Amino acid sequence: MTQHQTEDLTQSLLDAALMHVPFDGWSDATFQAAIADAGVDPVVARALFPRGAVDLAVAFHRQGDEAMMDRLRNTDLSDMRFRDRIAAAVRFRLEAAEDKEAVRRGMTLFSLPQHAPTGARLVWETTDKIWSTLGDSSEDYNWYSKRATLSGVYGATVLFWLGDDSPDHHATWEFLDRRIDNVMQFEKVKGQMRSNPLSKPFVSMAERLLSPLRAPQSTNDVPGRQQ
Template structure:
């Protein structure tokens, strides 16, 4: 059994226990016992136990989202609607909200906050790549940072949404994306306005030096600084 197959077996087993025990040591031990994976092998592929399975669960949702994006014709959609569709597809990939709720609780802990932030950043990076983003400058960061905020706030809203078909969540998502579009419009106006571009000439020159990470490290937040 490969490492991926082992993690898949553990993940399927742990999903039954997370709603009751959270992404905890107890849930991990139960998953090991029920999956038939040897304890030593389980610890080797998941050295942090349930934390690693929680991250694997998040990655599984990303894969399902990408499958849906690939299978959907987005060509007739406005770009802002493509982004909204991608975020919605990511949330609709979740089979049990309680698993996400428990994950939010886990990654709110200081020792795991970095893991949670990286997972969200990775999701947003996958969305932008799937939608054809080719930016290599500071926009690579601002797009992902902004979408991370939209995605995170939408997840929190969705977790408490009892409206039919989660319509309140999709309306909330549309409002957040409209806010982002307004921000992007202001950015463009600053660059296109001769007076404003002169006022912000220094900061804009600095930002122009920022470069996206190399392809081999696309999910890492640090980028490259292009010197004179």
């Protein structure tokens, strides 16, 4: 099977599944209905998505990531402050998820203990793609702290967005700006601690302990490594 055929089948199954997700969630019932509606051989479908609807939900999430990155690459952000570029990226990511109910059902799925690691990895992937697309070049522990911080901001914003019925999700974007402002204030405090004679020794010690951490060298090395 060619790459093009695989992509076509994946999209057909995903499109078919999204018709059933609002009623049955990302479940086996949805997966079986998608196979029937798309007319895909069940053996082929299972080969493409070994975990069935769980892998369909993963594909749905990653499709949103790709749409976000395409929009980031094709939007001139040069006049924006960096914190506003981050806010724009998160907004682009949420706007790429046109089916809010599919996102809601996905969060329900990935909150289950057996699927929580997959959900956490997907959020980490999203934040990594935001930082990487915006040109982050950190190679030390800052690589992790940036993504961990943004993961918290992103997760909180998604939850707010799911319950937001304001025009054009205006309340969500205000919420996002406040969360990023909180992060910037934290970074300011960190900077002040580095210059404060009383706290500087403790900051230096923490940085020495973290200094062996290095950014992953490939997409298959997500946890990173120590030297």
